[in-house]
Amino acid sequence: NCRRQRQMCIRDRAHGIRRLIDRGPLVHDRKLDQQRPVRFDDIAILTRTNPNVDSFAQALAAEGIPVKRTRTGLAATPEVCLALACLRRLLDSYDTLASAEIVALNDGRPPESWLEDRLRYLAKGHPGHLWGEVDAYTHPVLSVLAENRRQVARLSPSEAVALSIQLADIRRTVQSWGPNRQRARQRVQNLDALIRLAEDYEERSETQHRTATANGFLLWIKDLAAAKLDNQPEDPEAEAVQVLTHHAAKGLEWPVVVATGLEERVWSRLWNVGVVTDKSEIDLRNPLADRFIRYWPWPFGGHSKGIPLVDRVNASKTARTCKALDIAEHQRLLYVSLTRARDL
Numbered sequence: 001n002c003r004r005q006r007q008m009c010i011r012d013r014a015h016g017i018r019r020l021i022d023r024g025p026l027v028h029d030r031k032l033d034q035q036r037p038v039r040f041d042d043i044a045i046l047t048r049t050n051p052n053v054d055s056f057a058q059a060l061a062a063e064g065i066p067v068k069r070t071r072t073g074l075a076a077t078p079e080v081c082l083a084l085a086c087l088r089r090l091l092d093s094y095d096t097l098a099s100a101e102i103v104a105l106n107d108g109r110p111p112e113s114w115l116e117d118r119l120r121y122l123a124k125g126h127p128g129h130l131w132g133e134v135d136a137y138t139h140p141v142l143s144v145l146a147e148n149r150r151q152v153a154r155l156s157p158s159e160a161v162a163l164s165i166q167l168a169d170i171r172r173t174v175q176s177w178g179p180n181r182q183r184a185r186q187r188v189q190n191l192d193a194l195i196r197l198a199e200d201y202e203e204r205s206e207t208q209h210r211t212a213t214a215n216g217f218l219l220w221i222k223d224l225a226a227a228k229l230d231n232q233p234e235d236p237e238a239e240a241v242q243v244l245t246h247h248a249a250k251g252l253e254w255p256v257v258v259a260t261g262l263e264e265r266v267w268s269r270l271w272n273v274g275v276v277t278d279k280s281e282i283d284l285r286n287p288l289a290d291r292f293i294r295y296w297p298w299p300f301g302g303h304s305k306g307i308p309l310v311d312r313v314n315a316s317k318t319a320r321t322c323k324a325l326d327i328a329e330h331q332r333l334l335y336v337s338l339t340r341a342r343d344l
Helices: 004-022 050-062 078-091 097-109 111-123 140-147 149-154 157-167 170-175 181-207 214-226 309-313 317-338
Strands: 026-029 034-037 043-048 066-068 132-139 241-245 257-258 273-277 291-295
Touching: 004 043, 004 050, 004 257, 026 214, 026 317, 043 050, 043 181, 050 066, 050 111, 050 181, 078 140, 078 157, 078 170, 078 214, 078 291, 097 140, 097 214, 111 132, 111 241, 132 140, 140 149, 149 157, 157 170, 157 181, 181 214, 257 317, 309 317
Parallel strands: 043 241, 043 257, 066 241
Antiparallel strands: 026 034, 273 291
């Protein structure tokens, strides 16, 4: 019932955004230094959790309202898969899986259209890893990567990624995929984000006094994707409503802000990792003095009611103090959220 009510509330907010745009209240345009009717890209919806971000995005899309939000899954996008396959092929001439991915993604052809050629090639006794580089079937991308393979040994990971994209002319290829101008622009921005991730990997490696390599970057971005930290960049040119969490809104501002989730329960972090101290002030000469990390794991699985031990812990002074701190933090976050709006 709670989930259904939350979904209904989200749909009502999506309707409200449409009504707001139709009503057209005036906001101050800083670039033009004048008043004008509100647009989609003037509006930000702030919500409590990332799952609610997804729910709002779906509800807005159902209303025909364009949405801009931070999305993970950069490494799984076709354009980045193609770029990474080119990098792998540039690094390793024996990576035949990368060859297959390049042919399939670059040409947009189903396997049936080129698999027969590969089988004929192998039937002649040719080395399987050289398919696409020699003999009758020569693929332009595989050939150009083979010709420049020696360069990669002298390049940093970000330079190797950029070279792979350049040699395969991936930016031109992915723009031809469409299906519209905005999506094509997003594909190119994803490629630029991949290069920036390689630069981040280099900086992290330097900080940790480790050698940054292109193969190391491939492993790093795989771990990043597994942790769902491979965010896709937002399109700065898109005229769309932005949806994000209250925490993510810190330091940002919009003409119109819709703050949601304020009626939801404040959950205590008592059963979690937290910093504990009895001091009200921090000694800058010894900032960790009398401060320690406490972790109380929740031992009851999915059960939360009718547990006497939990009731006693929740009634303790420690639990009351923790809840008061959580409420105070939410109040500070609420102040931050409500001050993100310039006009409405």
